[in-house]
Amino acid sequence: xxxxxxxxxxxxxxxxxxxxxxxxxxxxxxxxxxxxxxxxxxxxxxxxxxxxxxxxxxxxxxxxxxxxxxxxxxxxxxxxxxxxxxxxxxxxxxxxxxxxxxxxxxxxxxxxxxxxxxxxxxxxxxxxxxxxxxxxxxxxxxxxxxxxxxxxxxxxxxxxxxxxxxxxxxxxxxxxxxxxxxxxxxxxxxxxxxxxxxxxxxxxxxxxxxxxxxxxxxxxxxxxxxxxxxxxxxxxxxxxxxxxxxxxxxxxx
Amino acid sequence: xxxxxxxxxxxxxxxxxxxxxxxxxxxxxxxxxxxxxxxxxxxxxxxxxxxxxxxxxxxxxxxxxxxxxxxxxxxxxxxxxxxxxxxxxxxxxxxxxxxxxxxxxxxxxxxxxxxxxxxxxxxxxxxxxxxxxxxxxxxxxxxxxxxxxxxxxxxxxxxxxxxxxxxxxxxxxxxxxxxxxxxxxxxxxxxxxxxxxxxxxxxxxxxxxxxxxxxxxxxxxxxxxxxxxxxxxxxxxxxxxxxxxxxxxxxxxxxxxxxxxxxxxxxxxxxxxxxxxxxx
Numbered sequence: 397x398x399x400x401x402x403x404x405x406x407x408x409x410x411x412x413x414x415x416x417x418x419x420x421x422x423x424x425x426x427x428x429x430x431x432x433x434x435x436x437x438x439x440x441x442x443x444x445x446x447x448x449x450x451x452x453x454x455x456x457x458x459x460x461x462x463x464x465x466x467x468x469x470x471x472x473x474x475x476x477x478x479x480x481x482x483x484x485x486x487x488x489x490x491x492x493x494x495x496x497x498x499x500x501x502x503x504x505x506x507x508x509x510x511x512x513x514x515x516x517x518x519x520x521x522x523x524x525x526x527x528x529x530x531x532x533x534x535x536x537x538x539x540x541x542x543x544x545x546x547x548x549x550x551x552x553x554x555x556x557x558x559x560x561x562x563x564x565x566x567x568x569x570x571x572x573x574x575x576x577x578x579x580x581x582x583x584x585x586x587x588x589x590x591x592x593x594x595x596x597x598x599x600x601x602x603x604x605x606x607x608x609x610x611x612x613x614x615x616x617x618x619x620x621x622x623x624x625x626x627x628x629x630x631x632x633x634x635x636x637x638x639x640x641x642x643x644x645x646x647x648x649x
Numbered sequence: 650x651x652x653x654x655x656x657x658x659x660x661x662x663x664x665x666x667x668x669x670x671x672x673x674x675x676x677x678x679x680x681x682x683x684x685x686x687x688x689x690x691x692x693x694x695x696x697x698x699x700x701x702x703x704x705x706x707x708x709x710x711x712x713x714x715x716x717x718x719x720x721x722x723x724x725x726x727x728x729x730x731x732x733x734x735x736x737x738x739x740x741x742x743x744x745x746x747x748x749x750x751x752x753x754x755x756x757x758x759x760x761x762x763x764x765x766x767x768x769x770x771x772x773x774x775x776x777x778x779x780x781x782x783x784x785x786x787x788x789x790x791x792x793x794x795x796x797x798x799x800x801x802x803x804x805x806x807x808x809x810x811x812x813x814x815x816x817x818x819x820x821x822x823x824x825x826x827x828x829x830x831x832x833x834x835x836x837x838x839x840x841x842x843x844x845x846x847x848x849x850x851x852x853x854x855x856x857x858x859x860x861x862x863x864x865x866x867x868x869x870x871x872x873x874x875x876x877x878x879x880x881x882x883x884x885x886x887x888x889x890x891x892x893x894x895x896x897x898x899x900x901x902x903x904x905x906x907x908x909x910x911x912x913x914x915x916x917x918x919x920x921x922x923x924x925x926x927x928x929x
Binding site for chain 1: 714740753
């Protein structure tokens with residue numbers, strides 16, 4: 397290993413963060429879809445939804461946060477793809493730097509960008525009447541789970557970022573991820589769904605994460621859901637990380 | 650059938666680049682079929698060839714971006730396959746397309762490379778290079794606003810950070826206008842003047858003629874000729890004397906009209922011209 401992993405990653409992360417600071421539209425674009433969905437569901441469809449909660453924004457927010465992350469990570473793939481296509485990636489690869497620093501810089505930048513988008517969405521939710529009496533520990537747990545989810549999806553996004561042959565291809569993979577929350581407990585309780593759909597909704601990763609976050613924010617007991625959510629996140633993270641690293645090493649020898 | 654001319658005798662130092670029997674195929678396509686050449690330290694070596702001759706493949710193998718199928722190569726004494734890290738510490742690559750970050754300013758690009766090359770004062774290194782490549786005025790502008798020539802100059806400046814002993818320039822002037830081309834040539838000459846070994850690839854005959862100490866012609870995956878310009882000339886029948894009216898070339902005319910002598914890179918050769926124009 398050549399170079400210094402920490403200082404190389406720091407220098408490269410500062411570079412990608414500058415990209416975000418200079419095109420804040422990517423943060424806005426990331427936040428706008430979830431915000432529009434939230435407005436649509438609360439003010440248009442909300443009246444007809446039986447969610448068993450007197451505050452529908454409170455019910456909705458966890459799913460909206462996951463949609464925010466799913467749309468945010470498509471920019472991670474997009475930025476990585478642009479680096480690969482331009483000559484800058486080869487310049488880095490021909491320099492005496494830690495090889496994995498290039499990927500970690502994009503991953504850390506993704507975490508920061510998503511965090512900002514998430515804060516924007518939460519602020520809009522607060523304006524729409526979202527309230528939670530959750531304590532510091534519960535909030536930390538919520539942040540931790542969403543961060544873990546973001547990290548897992550970010551490493552997943554690295555794969556199309558490295559392998560795509562077009563800009564569209566690099567970002568299109570996130571569409572299914574954005575729609576996954578629709579077939580979950582994000583908008584309506586799964587009990588209202590017909591058999592097979594309900595079976596899928598109750599056993600896919602997003603539902604356990606949403607139920608955990610919702611429970612934590614509502615100051616309820618979260619039992620098995622928490623462990624199922626963590627298992628999904630850690631499992632997805634491990635698989636995505638291993639595959640992304642393998643793809644990367646095949647690309648850069 | 651290759652014509653290999655003898656290396657100048659008395660060249661006792663080890664070659665800065667040594668290439669032996671390099672082979673590389675992409676699927677069915679045989680790109681390199683046994684490439685051999687040496688580059689003496691501190692010299693400018695031009696790899697001349699048409700599009701698709703395999704020039705870029707050679708550069709990518711030497712700069713550790715690609716593995717060869719067979720053969721061996723050393724750069725600065727290090728094996729490109731077994732000691733890739735040490736090779737990377739010895740080289741800089743300026744690829745075919747300017748490898749600059751368009752979102753960052755010119756200065757930020759240089760500071761980034763200086764930090765990655767563990768320079769002690771990245772800011773000072775950046776400012777020195779900006780001045781040397783006449784980019785000080787544009788230092789804090791985003792690279793997206795730069796002209797093609799400025800981008801290339803920045804690209805070259807980024808390659809000089811940390812003073813690597815060997816520099817690869819892959820088609821450094823392709824796509825540049827004549828003025829920018831002269832600026833790049835001047836920069837390459839300065840590099841050579843400081844003892845840096847330069848391997849450049851080009852498809853322009855005049856570029857090889859202008860810059861290179863030695864020229865190797867790469868054709869269909871092999872080096873078919875390798876020598877100094879004088880040596881290569883000797884391969885042809887002796888020159889016959891003909892009287893031809895000397896017409897200025899279109900390039901001479903173009904540069905005269907647009908004032909090519911006053912281009913941005915300050916050079917030793919243009920300075921006296923400016924002084925002569927001074928009314929005092």
